[in-house]
Amino acid sequence: MELLEKDLMSIQEVRLLLKKAKEAHKILATFNQEKIDRIVKAIAEASLQNAERLAKMANEETGFGIWQDKVVKNVFGSMGIYEAIKDQKTVGILREDKENKTMEIGIPVGIVAGIIPSTNPTSTIMYKTLISIKGGNCIVFSPHPGAKNCILETVKVVSEAAEAAGCPKGAISCITIPTLQATNELMKHPDTKLILATGGYAMVKAAYSSGTPAIGVGAGNGPAFIDKTANVKLAVKHIMDSKTFDNGTICASEQSVIVERCMEQAVREELIAQGGFFLNEEESKKLAGFILRANGTMNPQIVGKSVAQISKLAGLTGVPASARVLIAKESRVGDDAPYSREKLAPILAFFVEETIEDVIDKVVEILSFEGMGHTFSMHCNNDDLIKRFALRAPASRILVNTMGSLGGIGGSTNLFPALTLGCGAVGGSSSSNNIGPMDLINIKRVAFGIKELEDLRNNAANLLGDTKSSNNSPYCNVNTELVEEIVKRIMKQLI
Numbered sequence: 001m002e003l004l005e006k007d008l009m010s011i012q013e014v015r016l017l018l019k020k021a022k023e024a025h026k027i028l029a030t031f032n033q034e035k036i037d038r039i040v041k042a043i044a045e046a047s048l049q050n051a052e053r054l055a056k057m058a059n060e061e062t063g064f065g066i067w068q069d070k071v072v073k074n075v076f077g078s079m080g081i082y083e084a085i086k087d088q089k090t091v092g093i094l095r096e097d098k099e100n101k102t103m104e105i106g107i108p109v110g111i112v113a114g115i116i117p118s119t120n121p122t123s124t125i126m127y128k129t130l131i132s133i134k135g136g137n138c139i140v141f142s143p144h145p146g147a148k149n150c151i152l153e154t155v156k157v158v159s160e161a162a163e164a165a166g167c168p169k170g171a172i173s174c175i176t177i178p179t180l181q182a183t184n185e186l187m188k189h190p191d192t193k194l195i196l197a198t199g200g201y202a203m204v205k206a207a208y209s210s211g212t213p214a215i216g217v218g219a220g221n222g223p224a225f226i227d228k229t230a231n232v233k234l235a236v237k238h239i240m241d242s243k244t245f246d247n248g249t250i251c252a253s254e255q256s257v258i259v260e261r262c263m264e265q266a267v268r269e270e271l272i273a274q275g276g277f278f279l280n281e282e283e284s285k286k287l288a289g290f291i292l293r294a295n296g297t298m299n300p301q302i303v304g305k306s307v308a309q310i311s312k313l314a315g316l317t318g319v320p321a322s323a324r325v326l327i328a329k330e331s332r333v334g335d336d337a338p339y340s341r342e343k344l345a346p347i348l349a350f351f352v353e354e355t356i357e358d359v360i361d362k363v364v365e366i367l368s369f370e371g372m373g374h375t376f377s378m379h380c381n382n383d384d385l386i387k388r389f390a391l392r393a394p395a396s397r398i399l400v401n402t403m404g405s406l407g408g409i410g411g412s413t414n415l416f417p418a419l420t421l422g423c424g425a426v427g428g429s430s431s432s433n434n435i436g437p438m439d440l441i442n443i444k445r446v447a448f449g450i451k452e453l454e455d456l457r458n459n460a461a462n463l464l465g466d467t468k469s470s471n472n473s474p475y476c477n478v479n480t481e482l483v484e485e486i487v488k489r490i491m492k493q494l495i
């Protein structure tokens with residue numbers, strides 16, 4: 001009974017937030033680029049000023065990650081994003097092509113539903129607010145229940161800053177009673193025009209099934225390949241820095257290292273030299289039992305935890321204090337091989353294959369099992385091989401000679417900076433982009449007439465004439481009589 005009341009209250013709250021957002025959007029939709037940009041700047045600056053406080057709050061509340069790294073994420077989620085979007089034209093007339101006689105006009109989609117994960121809660125609020133408002137949209141957030149307080153506090157910071165800069169009240173808001181019913185109501189409500197879903201499998205699936213257009217981030221599970229041509233020391237440094245950043249909570253971080261047999265020894269030695277701890281068979285089995293929970297999804301007990309915390313949890317007594325990442329040798333991929341899954345923790349699988357072709361096949365197998373369309377990293381100085389992998393790997397981001405986590409989000413690469421990484425059609429997502437304001441607007445196109453029917457007829461006749469006269473024509477093997485007959489009939493229809 002109590003639960004039902006809570007659910008009803010949360011649904012009512014969502015309806016109220018949407019009503020206010022709708023009112024706010026009527027005003028926001030009239031704002032020109034200059035007014036929008038002023039608000040966006042204020043949001044970024046307020047987020048930056050509160051980066052450390054909010055990072056500490058997120059770490060304390062969720063128990064995930066490292067607060068100092070969350071500061072870096074908050075700075076990235078505020079000023080990093082701002083620098084990339086500040087000069088974008090997003091509302092009003094975007095482009096006028098006098099020569100081709102077309103014009104493009106940016107139109108906000110309206111109200112965005114922002115689903116926020118517990119792994120990157122505060123930085124994702126900053127980022128989603130910035131890209132939504134930049135597109136002239138309102139946003140209503142659904143917080144992960146495990147990060148509700150730090151999320152609400154961040155929403156307070158960004159909404160107050162936005163309002164002080166002229167943003168209408170109600171344009172940025174957040175559910176305070178996070179229930180599944182409330183989140184579903186938000187996603188399915190006709191006033192919600194787009195869902196930006198970042199989170200666990202169930203939540204992203206619910207977003208796709210809601211009937212509202214959704215951009216979702218599925219699971220990551222990126223393997224990292226180290227080739228013979230790589231600088232092994234640097235490659236391992238990149239992987240270790242990436243995997244330990246915020247204790248591995250970024251979904252683009254590496255989940256396995258994969259090498260050819262001839263590289264096994266060198267890579268293994270370098271991993272150990274840089275703080276990798278290879279688990280023996282018994283230790284590997286012990287830890288495997290903690291990677292997933294009973295329902296087959298990632299176990300929050302290991303998410304964003306340090307090696308010391310994970311070792312204690314799994315009763316691994318032989319792990320030295322200097323260990324930075326736990327590594328388990330693996331050869332199988334599947335539900336019965338937990339190390340082949342996504343582990344948002346400093347835990348890596350280590351795959352060894354006989355040939356390059358075997359490596360490519362294994363990369364495809366791993367990503368096809370989990371992480372489809374997300375991210376793949378490789379450390380390699382052979383351009384042909386990079387192209388070969390890039391053409392085959394079912395990932396929207398192929399990262400070369402960089403950290404997976406920070407490379408995927410556009411921190412250590414020139415990818416568009418983002419904390420929501422589209423996984424493309426193969427990953428069930430409507431976009432393969434690093435999501436930005438241009439993904440949150442529609443474009444109206446104005447097109448002036450440039451041809452009359454006679455021009456089209458003449459053009460068709462000319463093309464057919466060319467077809468007859470030129471042996472080099474791509475149509476020379478075509479049955480021209482038949483084509484003429486078809487064109488005649490089409491013209492008759494047109495007349």
Ligand SMILES: CC(=O)SCCNC(=O)CCNC(=O)[C@H](O)C(C)(C)COP(=O)(O)OP(=O)(O)OC[C@H]1O[C@@H](n2cnc3c(N)ncnc32)[C@H](O)[C@@H]1OP(=O)(O)O
Binds near residue numbers: 298300
């Ligand atoms: C660029 C990037 O790095 S994006 C990273 C995004 N990736 C992720 O967040 C990783 C995927 N997340 C997960 O696997 C999990 O969320 C974990 C392991 C991190 C945390 O696990 P948990 O704390 O148990 O959270 P989980 O997501 O399973 O949800 C717990 C409950 O809250 C509910 N919940 C989650 N989000 C919401 C929401 N927005 N509103 C309402 N309820 C929610 C879930 O439905 C679930 O309910 P249930 O217990 O009744 O089934």
